[in-house]
Amino acid sequence: xxxxxxxxxxxxxxxxxxxxxxxxxxxxxxxxxxxxxxxxxxxxxxxxxxxxxxxxxxxxxxxxxxxxxxxxxxxxxxxxxxxxxxxxxxxxxxxxxxxxxxxxxxxxxxxxxxxxxxxxxxxxxxxxxxxxxxxxxxxxxxxxxxxxxxxxxxxxxxxxxxxxxxxxxxxxxxxxxxxxxxxxxxxxxxxxxxxxxxxxxxxxxxxxxxxxxxxxxxxxxxxxxxxxxxxxxxxxxxxxxxxxxxxxxxxxxxxxxxxxxxxxxxxxxxxxxxxxxxxxxxxxxxxxxxxxxxxxxxxxxxxx
Amino acid sequence: xxxxxxxxxxxxxxxxxxxxxxxxxxxxxxxxxxxxxxxxxxxxxxxxxxxxxxxxxxxxxxxxxxxxxxxxxxxxxxxxxxxxxxxxxxxxxxxxxxxxxxxxxxxxxxxxxxxxxxxxxxxxxxxxxxxxxxxxxxxxxxxxxxxxxxxxxxxxxxxxxxxxxxxxxxxxxxxxxxx
Amino acid sequence: xxxxxxxxxxxxxxxxxxxxxxxxxxxxxxxxxxxxxxxxxxxxxxxxxxxxxxxxxxxxxxxxxxxxxxxxxxxxxxxxxxxxxxxxxxxxxxxxxxxxxxxxxxxxxxxxxxxxxxxxxxxxxxxxxxxxxxxxxxxxxxxxxxxxxxxxxxxxxxxxxxxxxxxxxxxxxxxxxxxxxxxxxxxxxxxxxxxxxxxxxxxxxxxxxxxxxxxxxxxxxxxxxxxxxxxxxxxxxxxxxxxxxxxxxxxxxxxxxxxxxxxxxxxxxxxxxxxxxxxxxxxxxxxxxxxxxxxxxxxxxxxxxxxxxxxxxxxxxxxxxxxxxxxxxxxxxxxxxxxxxxxxxxxxxxxxxxxxxxxxx
Numbered sequence: 088x089x090x091x092x093x094x095x096x097x098x099x100x101x102x103x104x105x106x107x108x109x110x111x112x113x114x115x116x117x118x119x120x121x122x123x124x125x126x127x128x129x130x131x132x133x134x135x136x137x138x139x140x141x142x143x144x145x146x147x148x149x150x151x152x153x154x155x156x157x158x159x160x161x162x163x164x165x166x167x168x169x170x171x172x173x174x175x176x177x178x179x180x181x182x183x184x185x186x187x188x189x190x191x192x193x194x195x196x197x198x199x200x201x202x203x204x205x206x207x208x209x210x211x212x213x214x215x216x217x218x219x220x221x222x223x224x225x226x227x228x229x230x231x232x233x234x235x236x237x238x239x240x241x242x243x244x245x246x247x248x249x250x251x252x253x254x255x256x257x258x259x260x261x262x263x264x265x266x267x268x269x270x271x272x273x274x275x276x277x278x279x280x281x282x283x284x285x286x287x288x289x290x291x292x293x294x295x296x297x298x299x300x301x302x303x304x305x306x307x308x309x310x311x312x313x314x315x316x317x318x319x320x321x322x323x324x325x326x327x328x329x330x331x332x333x334x335x336x337x338x339x340x341x342x343x344x345x346x347x348x349x350x351x352x353x354x355x356x357x358x359x360x361x362x363x364x365x366x367x368x369x370x371x372x373x374x375x376x377x378x379x380x381x382x383x384x385x386x387x388x389x390x391x
Numbered sequence: 392x393x394x395x396x397x398x399x400x401x402x403x404x405x406x407x408x409x410x411x412x413x414x415x416x417x418x419x420x421x422x423x424x425x426x427x428x429x430x431x432x433x434x435x436x437x438x439x440x441x442x443x444x445x446x447x448x449x450x451x452x453x454x455x456x457x458x459x460x461x462x463x464x465x466x467x468x469x470x471x472x473x474x475x476x477x478x479x480x481x482x483x484x485x486x487x488x489x490x491x492x493x494x495x496x497x498x499x500x501x502x503x504x505x506x507x508x509x510x511x512x513x514x515x516x517x518x519x520x521x522x523x524x525x526x527x528x529x530x531x532x533x534x535x536x537x538x539x540x541x542x543x544x545x546x547x548x549x550x551x552x553x554x555x556x557x558x559x560x561x562x563x564x565x566x567x568x569x570x
Numbered sequence: 571x572x573x574x575x576x577x578x579x580x581x582x583x584x585x586x587x588x589x590x591x592x593x594x595x596x597x598x599x600x601x602x603x604x605x606x607x608x609x610x611x612x613x614x615x616x617x618x619x620x621x622x623x624x625x626x627x628x629x630x631x632x633x634x635x636x637x638x639x640x641x642x643x644x645x646x647x648x649x650x651x652x653x654x655x656x657x658x659x660x661x662x663x664x665x666x667x668x669x670x671x672x673x674x675x676x677x678x679x680x681x682x683x684x685x686x687x688x689x690x691x692x693x694x695x696x697x698x699x700x701x702x703x704x705x706x707x708x709x710x711x712x713x714x715x716x717x718x719x720x721x722x723x724x725x726x727x728x729x730x731x732x733x734x735x736x737x738x739x740x741x742x743x744x745x746x747x748x749x750x751x752x753x754x755x756x757x758x759x760x761x762x763x764x765x766x767x768x769x770x771x772x773x774x775x776x777x778x779x780x781x782x783x784x785x786x787x788x789x790x791x792x793x794x795x796x797x798x799x800x801x802x803x804x805x806x807x808x809x810x811x812x813x814x815x816x817x818x819x820x821x822x823x824x825x826x827x828x829x830x831x832x833x834x835x836x837x838x839x840x841x842x843x844x845x846x847x848x849x850x851x852x853x854x855x856x857x858x859x860x861x862x863x864x865x866x867x868x869x870x871x872x873x874x875x876x877x878x879x880x881x882x883x884x885x886x887x888x889x890x891x892x893x894x895x896x897x898x899x900x901x902x903x904x905x906x907x908x909x910x911x912x913x914x915x916x917x918x919x920x921x922x923x924x925x926x927x928x929x930x931x
């Protein structure tokens with residue numbers, strides 16, 4: 088044995104940026120995450136050339152998955168052209184040679200911050216959600232060691248109590264995005280800060296979802312056909328945002344999650360948050376041969 | 392500012408192997424195709440010096456040693472267990488690590504060569520299975536009874552069953568009924 | 571007009587980066603070399619926080635980020651991610667360090683003597699404005715001591731152990747590959763001591779100082795006495811595959827031991843070490859280590875609290891991430907708020923109607 092047998096020929100950066108041992112660690116943890124849906128698996132979380140909190144967790148999962156035949160879509164707030172989405176997509180394609188797309192239907196991997204696309208994801212697709220805070224109990228228990236024990240004991244009483252108190256005080260559950268949800272009847276997870284509108288898309292889905300927090304060094308998964316149930320009381324049904332009747336001022340589509348834009352002189356205008364869905368709708372209206380996939384919501388009603 | 396190496400053969404093989412394993416565990420009972428037959432490429436994809444590995448195959452042991460992984464003499468020490476057969480393995484496998492409710496990820500990954508499509512018929516249900524799925528596997532009912540005893544969810548171990556280039560995954564979350 | 575699929579985002583980020591880099595101008599090997607030669611303590615700080623020892627790469631990181639420290643550390647940590655780990659070096663022993671500065675506040679004199687070494691501690695901190703008026707400052711030559719101090723100095727803690735003042739070390743013979751490594755495994759709590767000290771070694775200097783200082787002011791339970799502070803150079807001793815051990819080079823290191831009260835018949839000892847010379851960091855970090863044992867959960871000296879909050883890359887990254895758009899989450903919050911208001915208004919309206927229709931007494 089010689090020193091050179093211990094290492095490898097020098098190259099400035101490994102394929103897919105992460106070195107082989109980082110990828111193996113992620114692979115091991117991703118398999119465990121699938122095996123115990125919704126349970127946060129700790130991982131070492133390497134530093135990548137982006138600041139923590141900017142999608143480094145999602146990025147590490149994507150970089151472990153990609154190969155030159157992958158096609159990657161990256162969205163931030165539903166938009167492909169958001170500055171950080173553009174930056175992440177460009178980085179992934181630079182270090183992996185993967186194809187880039189804006190079209191949900193064409194993607195093999197969709198990395199996203201804060202949204203699940205409106206078109207139904209297929210069984211061969213992977214959704215990678217960036218997670219700022221993986222701990223649904225953080226609000227009731229900031230100490231992570233205690234929170235971990237609560238998960239071990241399936242002790243979610245404090246969380247239920249918070250939701251109940253909101254109903255008593257405000258008449259409804261005030262949780263905005265990141266609605267805590269029970270996965271496979273055992274672990275409560277945060278679905279990442281996606282709107283309530285998107286949570287049902289994870290329940291008994293065909294696709295595989297990874298959720299990864301690079302800064303907090305935890306990753307978890309929702310395999311296909313897995314129950315994801317928002318925490319609600321039986322007499323207070325789960326409420327998604329009241330967006331069913333809103334219409335996009337640019338594309339004319341309605342019945343999807345919208346961005347609200349304040350307008351001069353009061354009032355608001357709306358634009359569809361899944362920006363490429365809007366683009367495809369416009370192109371279709373102009374006669375271009377674009378395909379819009381089946382959507383999770385039809386006429387504003389969830390119906391997958 | 393950034394020069395990136397193209398993927399080499401090892402990288403491509405590990406990437407494809409992982410993809411097969413990932414989908415296998417995501418859809419318990421579905422058959423996924425590995426780029427190479429056998430357990431060696433799976434070891435290459437998953438284990439290195441951070442791991443403690445048990446293997447009953449001397450050739451595979453030598454290969455695992457080269458990754459820097461620690462070799463376990465005792466199954467209870469291993470986070471990855473590679474077996475060339477599950478026949479009569481129940482007595483030894485009772486020692487498999489199942490993690491804890493605090494750290495379910497400490498449960499072992501069991502990779503074993505098992506015939507697909509013959510042997511004991513089982514019905515699978517749980518995450519990844521739309522309703523239920525029935526299949527035959529060369530795994531005895533005694534093994535399944537032992538698994539049911541060890542896997543007190545979320546504790547448990549996860550299985551990758553390999554027959555040539557085919558892989559079937561059965562994570563701890565799957566309910567296995569012996570038919 | 572059609573919804574034009576502009577690549578506005580991509581163009582904007584490209585130009586914004588160009589603007590930043592244009593302000594810094596051409597970066598060449600000269601600039602990197604100048605930074606390396608003239609800013610050794612800055613280089614040390616960056617290498618410590620990056621947990622990557624290379625003066626040249628640290629200088630390059632400072633050059634290409636214009637001295638934005640958290641960016642420089644991030645760039646180095648990201649580069650470190652891509653490097654294979656070839657081997658594990660032998661642990662550095664205190665009495666093997668080529669010591670240039672070693673002092674103890676616990677005793678007037680110590681075996682081996684107090685070695686002041688290079689320091690500004692006793693200087694008058696006067697700005698050398700003459701330099702700006704065209705009079706370069708040339709430092710006066712150092713007078714060599716009559717008898718040079720030996721390059722290696724004994725460990726004070728060893729002497730204290732012999733005297734029964736410190737608890738004997740358990741001297742567990744841990745194999746090199748069994749030493750936990752924070753960069754390859756997640757930090758879990760309660761943390762192993764190895765993880766705690768590794769995390770402190772790469773912690774952000776200002777953050778460690780802030781929390782260490784809070785402990786010194788009274789938010790901890792132990793007031794530190796510097797048992798030993800040591801700056802020196804350590805050999806990186808690795809084993810060739812054929813079995814011979816050899817030094818692959820030297821790294822500058824700092825380490826501090828702080829002590830306080832008696833505990834269980836012995837003095838309690840807090841420890842910290844880091845790459846490069848950074849006295850403030852190791853004293854503050856050793857103070858945090860010293861105070862952790864009985865720290866209340868959530869206090870600044872509780873290890874989960876200080877390790878999480880002094881992690882430079884995580885803290886700075888999360889802080890700046892709030893610049894990213896959050897309008898989807900905000901929209902979700904707005905919706906719940908408007909709905910609650912509407913429900914309340916409807917309930918009040920209904921109540922008012924019901925009151926009106928109540929039969930008069």
